[in-house]
Amino acid sequence: MEESEKKEHLEMLREAGVKAGIVPVQNLFNEDQRIEEVKRLGILDLNLSSESRYNSMTQVATYLTGCPQSTINILGSSVQQCKASFGFEPEQIDMMEEMPREISVCQFGLAKPGQPLIIENILEDHRTKNWKNMPFDPGFRFYASLPLMSSRGFSIGTLCVFDPNPKNLDHQQIDGLRLLSDQIVHMLEKELNSTGVSVAEGKTEEQPSQMKGQYYSATSILFADFVGFTNLVENSDPGELLETLNTFFSGFDRIISKHNVLKVKTVGDCYMCVGGIPSQQKTHAQEVCAAAIDLLKFVEGTNIQFEALGKPCWELRIGIHSGPVIAGTTGSTFDIWGDSVNIAARLESSSESGKIHISEKTKDYLEDAGSFTPRGDVELKNKGAWSTFFLDKLN
16 A cells, blocks of 8 residues: 555544544553653564464464454554454554554553453443444454563553453463563563664663663562551660560561562561562462461561560561562562552552552462452552452462
């Protein structure tokens, strides 16, 4: 298709989307920086149509999910480009090659960076129900996508699967798509770096020269703190308080090291650690939860000694969430950032003494490896209602 014809076709589709009542995703966080990342990688200018590796990835996605069709799409500021696909007719591929972003389904994944987008029924979901008013039928009713997250933590596109019938995917299928999307991004960045296509590195607001960060799509984050710490501070000698905290935190360090979990930092009486970095091992949730159980046992054992010495007992509460993070160093200090960190902190603050409060996502990663007590929907500060659980034990 000639360039003038392509522009005319895109404009026609935009007008059709407006008439159909499709409302584009709006007020995106960090959209300017995301577009800069797409430009930095030069991905919109990359032709992958003859690269069997990427088409093979979409084929694997269909095998994994039982969906007959799959695509790899890149999202620019106003267009969506299909870079690889499986299960489509030639005329469908031509139509998907480039389309206005504001009528695409993939655009809605930008509203929650790093998270899967599952639409069980295109014709019933409020974001996509007006697709039925378009002059053509895309032919699918179910849609699922995992974001293609660059190493800097920006969504440059999606790995999608489609089905003509409404359905859903289980946790393992969604996590399998995540693994594929990670590999696609790794291939893209390695290829672009080796060919020199990507824009030269430079200082940005997100990545100043003193900060080095890496995106990790699956981790488990643990926060732990001591209940009633303020009262303990008021009724303890400062030197004794510091010695007690050191006793606990030194013991915590030994425990998490045993479970292949990485310490992030301590702030006051709060202890923070993470599993899944850098190896992205499948067992990150099991390892963090096993560490959490041992932390509680260690506190219980230490309290027995405190009671014998006439000292006050310390009570620990823990929160754990699983999700993507940016991990890296500022100067010589290791830290992690992202919404998953905030959620783990909220789970800890809404936990109870002597208990491990976990999100549904962490429970999914544990699969059948644990026993749980449901808490129902718990209101997490600034995060709304979340389905959460107390972890009772690991099997």
